[in-house]
Amino acid sequence: MQSLDFSCYRNIVILTGAGVSAASGIRPFRGQEGLWNEINPLKSADSSVLQTNPLAIWQLFGTLRTQLETAQPNAAHLTLAKFEAGFSSSQQFTLITQNIDGLHQRAGSRNVIELHGNVNYTRCSNPTCSLTAYLDKSPHKDLLPICQLCNYPLRLDIVLFGEQIPAKKEWLAKRSLRDCDLFIAIGTSGTVWPAANFVRSANYVGAKTIFINLEPMKPKNPYFQEEYLGRAEELLPLLFNIDVTPH
């Protein structure tokens, strides 16, 4: 496969989804292989469960925390980190991700907007509490952790069903799209939010738009100009012409 020439772009926005983390052993929530086919998200990942059974949320996502102790960033994460590292000071690069695993940062990506939060962080469920989100390795699957400042239950720093994307993150994502000249969606559906909305914005400002995913778009989203199909960890090093093999 021929690599693409990205050298003429000055303001690049990349959106990633579950397809980027699949090769790291992180199971997707949605789609054919998705966890939501086996687990009812309304009983373990809905914001209403914070009131009724908050430990159920820890039990579900605590497993992911444990997996992430040993999971490693794959060639897709490493390619995007190296791509960003090669940028000049006159270029802008924004990586927006739907993933909550933190693997982009572990691979070395710097300007990352985590739309749905990060499962590795814990915060207080009391919106007026002054506790800031902190890195926490414990899965808390057996005992509901309690905030030492206000005695409310602690929660994962992720966006649950029924919750909104934090305003700042949404604003940062929209701002990056406002003047981008290249938008690439990787490992996510091109026909639903956020990719479908983001590509529409990028197309409106005249950006080049590219879709990279294992599955083709169904139906095809006309705002994407190019489509490349395959596994992210195989396609990205080729398309971006970046060597991520360990030396």
Ligand SMILES: [Zn+2]
């Ligand atoms: Zn608190």
